[in-house]
Amino acid sequence: MISVTLIGAGNVATHFYKAFRKAEETKVLQWYNRSLKSLQMHKNEVEITSDISTLKKADIYIICVSDDAVAEVSQQLPFKNRLVVHTSGSVNIHDLDKKNHRGVFYPLQTFSKEAEIDFSQVPICIEVLEKSTFPILKELAEIIGSKVHRINGDQRSALHLAAVFVNNFTNQLYRIAHEVTxxxxxxxxxxxxxxxxxxxxxxxxxxxxxxxGPAKRNDKKTIKKHLSLLNNEMHKKVYELLTKSIQETHGKKL
Amino acid sequence: MISVTLIGAGNVATHFYKAFRKAEETKVLQWYNRSLKSLQMHKNEVEITSDISTLKKADIYIICVSDDAVAEVSQQLPFKNRLVVHTSGSVNIHDLDKKNHRGVFYPLQTFSKEAEIDFSQVPICIEVLEKSTFPILKELAEIIGSKVHRINGDQRSALHLAAVFVNNFTNQLYRIAHEVTxxxxxxxxxxxxxxxxxxxxxxxxxxxxxxxGPAKRNDKKTIKKHLSLLNNEMHKKVYELLTKSIQETHGKKL
Structure with a gap:
């Protein structure tokens, strides 16, 4: 049985809470948040607290707060030599206070507040400073059905950056298509x-x-027609630049 | 029973051939291509021909050739007053020779040569000049399980352009992510x-x-870090422009 204490009350914390609660091999010992308000609805299921000094001994503390708050929250923890991880794609593992054993437990997925999450579709990227802390984090991820990838800090940065391309930027292309239609x-x-x-x-x-498509084929007639159909200057620039990017990748003369 | 003659031997023609052949309510009367070579493997199942003058009377002739060849092929057809459609997203319906009844039967999907296509996941956009020709085209699309959308030329142009954003450009973002990882x-x-x-x-x-994501939140620290991680100048430009595009959409100061 792995005991976990959650810190923070956003999307990631909430989805982890539900997954850990459902799994038989884990127990959410406490759920901390600066304000109790967003935790109230769970008060009959789990011990909730807004007093960080009341945190009990858990196997793993998972900090799921905004990137800017990770360092400060980790400093406020009233204990040392325990396993503390954050869940961010971009915060350096060394930003965690070194009084504890540090790790990153980064779920590489997009979370909506409402939708139920199937953790078998959420790869968890684990980074640790001490090898000995890896197995329990791996076990925790596998208990909720996630695939585990052990990575280092540079790899996590690359994944976080790549995720912006395949998630945020791709979604913006969907948005442009929405406007065009x-x-x-x-x-x-x-x-x-x-x-x-x-x-x-x-x-x-x-x-x-x-x-x-037309960019890869260098089909100038279609490219010209498409540009003439775009009224929005920004969309035109996006069309031109991604056409160039495709042609650079596929070795066409620009 | 709707009789269909296919013209062309590329991906689209091949997938339509398989779907029509499987459906009980359609018959592929003939399959024409300039060269017989790519049709040979089907010669025991269907009448194949490379002599356009031998085309028999079918209910619908479907031209699945490259955009640039549509007009010419339609002119070469040795008959008139029959229903002739092309399948292109970008060729004007008026490029079809007016000696026949003209239409467009545009499957809005990406086709790979190998993979089997499930036409229930292929919306077919139908454009016609004469209202009376719509029902049989609609029936043909529905027979193979497709959802039908009746559109005009401007709408087809917009869909084709939007498809470049959600398919070609999105795929290029996947490619960039591939390089980054x-x-x-x-x-x-x-x-x-x-x-x-x-x-x-x-x-x-x-x-x-x-x-x-960082662009929407205008998280300058993360954006700066991501730009510093990108070594490829083109990828950097794509990151900057799509960040701007997101911020324009979501009303952030640029």
Whole structure:
């Protein structure tokens, strides 16, 4: 049985709470947040607290607060030589106070507050400073069904950066497509099967091999037509730059 | 029973051939291609021909050739007053020779040669010049399980343009992420669940509401760190421009 104390009350903390609570091999010992308000609804299931001095001895303390608050919260912990991890993609492991054993338990996924999370679809990237702390973190991740990847700090930075490309930036391309279709009173939903298939395709094909379209073919007529259809200057720039990026990748003359 | 003649031997023609052949309510009467070579493997199942003058009377002729060849092929057809459609997202319906009834039967999906296609995941966008030709095209699409959308030329242009954003450009973002992870000897596969979830998320949430991340939050520290991690100048430009694009959409000061 692994005992866990959660620190913070945002999306990540809430999804971990639900997953740990459901699993038989873990127990959420306490759930701390600066303000009790967002924890009240769970007060009959778990010990909630807003007094950091009351934290009991748990196997793992998981800090799920905003990036800027990780260092400070870790300093406020009223104990030492215990295992403390944060869950951020971008905060340095050394930002955690060195009075405790430090680690990172980074779930590489996008979380919505509402939707139930299937942790088998949430890879957890684990970074530790002391080898001996890895097995229990690995066990915790596997208990909730996650796939574990042991990484170092540079790898985590790269993954966090890459995640911005495949999540935030991709989502912005969906947004632009939404605007483009709405301008012609066309239903954005028509594009959804294509959006899903584009994501699915790279399950079996590298993005390099999966590429098609006017940019890769250097089909100047279609590119010109598309640019003439875009009224929004920013969208035009995005079209031009990603066309260039594709052509650079695929070795076409720019 | 709808009789169909296919013209062309590329991915789209091949996938339509398989779907029509499987369906009981359609018959592929003939399959024409300039060269017989790529049709040979089907010669025992269907009448194949490379002589356009031998085309028999079918209910619908479907031209699945490259965009640039559509007009010419339609002119070469040795008959008139029959229903002829092309399958391109970008070729004008008027590029089809007006001696026949003209239409567009545009499957809005990405096709790989190898993978079997499930046409229930392929919306078919139908454009016609004469209202009377719509029902049979709709029926044909529905027979193979596709959802039908009746659109006009401007809407098709918008969809084709939007498809470049959600398919080609999105795939290029996957490619950049692939390069970013490989530079740190990190497994690109770790990102695949996030890629899928990003696509799935907009099934229930608009891309506007689904947006998260440093650009939307205007988290300058993370943005600066990410830019410093990018060695490739083109990737840096893509990061900067899509960050700006997100901030313009979400009304942050640039």
């Amino acid at each position: 709405e301008e012609q009173s066309t239903d954005f939903n028509i594009l959804k099967p294509l959006i899903l298939e584009t994501a699915r395709k790279i399950e079996t094909l590298s993005p390099y091999l999966a590429q098609t | 490989e530079e740190q000897s990190t497994d690109f596969n770790i990102l695949k669940p996030l890629i899928l979830e990003t696509a799935r998320k907009i099934e229930t949430l608009s891309p506007y509401l689904a947006q998260t």
